[in-house]
Ligand SMILES: Nc1ncnc2c1ncn2[C@@H]1O[C@H](COP(=O)(O)OP(=O)(O)O)[C@@H](O)[C@H]1O
């Protein structure tokens with residue numbers, strides 16, 4: 001059974017139809033890369049899965065629970081899928097540890113002591129146990145993004161959505177973040193990643209989705225999609241003729 | 242007729258200045274509480290409620306405080322409710338202050354990056370939790386200088402309540418003038434007392450702002 005079932009999803013901003021009927025089923029443990037040009041609707045799709053945007057038509061079902069836009073359902077949905085953003089979005093007034101503890105205590109009502117233990121464990125998992133007391137300001141971009149991953153993991157989601165999580169990083173910091181993601185993939189975490197790291201998509205992902213103008217233009221195993229692009233749009237995107 | 246010495250004048254004015262201070266504090270604290278409620282409704286309430294609180298803010302920002310005082314004082318009188326001057330003064334000033342503070346604070350909340358809302362939402366927080374733990378702690382820092390700066394307007398605003406007969410510093414000034422026929426001395430002192438109340442506020446607002454800007458630049 002699929003963990004995330006996206007069926008015929010349409011999304012409009014005013015007259016601009018950004019998603020024109022997207023259907024993708026994602027099984028538990030799958031690592032799906034979403035590639036495509038800027039403006040093709042990749043971010044919008046992830047934001048719909050997390051309920052940051054409402055959908056106009058179709059359905060999104062996560063672990064058997066239908067997406068409905070009221071606060072109770074949204075919260076249930078968001079406890080199942082975590083999200084990592086391009087700009088990290090750490091809470092600047094809290095330490096790394098505080099960032100990882102906050103939502104556990106506020107949303108899940110975990111006692112402070114337990115939340116702290118989980119936070120230390122999660123920061124350790126991304127290689128930042130020693131930065132527990134550092135403020136986001138004092139961390140490099142790569143470290144901030146790893147804290148953001150730890151923060152999402154602390155909620156014990158069934159899947160993580162990653163929206164170009166290395167795009168805002170200096171090139172030399174990309175690898176440390178991808179290494180963490182790769183490890184998560186190896187541990188069986190379900191991942192949906194919008195990415196421009198084609199090599200990473202090829203090596204780590206189980207499926208690649210090429211989006212074009214609000215549609216799934218091609219979908220398949222990375223070796224097929226990258227080696228045998230069938231449409232001119234994908235060939236052009238990949239720069240092969 | 243008794244002679245008023247300079248010290249008699251000053252003493253009387255200072256005694257009345259206490260009421261200016263009390264009225265300012267009541268307006269500022271009451272206005273802060275009402276303003277905070279308005280802020281929450283203005284940002285996160287249902288659409289109808291958002292419009293309502295926006296209408297409130299525009300109404301109170303778009304009419305003279307003097308009219309609001311008159312309406313609170315005479316308006317309720319029309320319904321046979323006898324409103325003492327102090328009560329009308331407090332009500333009008335609280336409602337007026339609330340409108341301005343809500344608008345100042347809204348600007349501060351909106352200066353917080355959208356990503357903060359999205360990250361906290363994606364972690365499962367509801368609106369009140371986002372405000373309480375993520376947005377307000379950041380917005381508060383930005384809000385302190387303009388809020389302290391606005392308190393100067395509140396202190397000066399209390400002077401208008403003399404018109405409906407509330408005896409604060411300005412009203413005491415005209416009473417003492419009538420008794421002493423020394424308007425220049427009396428109003429000079431009144432102005433000095435206002436200045437002594439307001440200057441530290443505006444100065445600290447400036448200092449806070451500069452300090453905050455420096456802190457920002459270091460980021
Ligand atoms: N909040 C919004 N309001 C209006 N239009 C939007 C909004 N968010 C995205 N769009 C539009 O949707 C389209 C797809 O955007 P996006 O999903 O961010 O693409 P991608 O992530 O693939 O670059 C773009 O044309 C963008 O302008």
Ligand SMILES: [Mg+2]
Pocket residue numbers: 042043044164
């Ligand atoms: Mg995008």
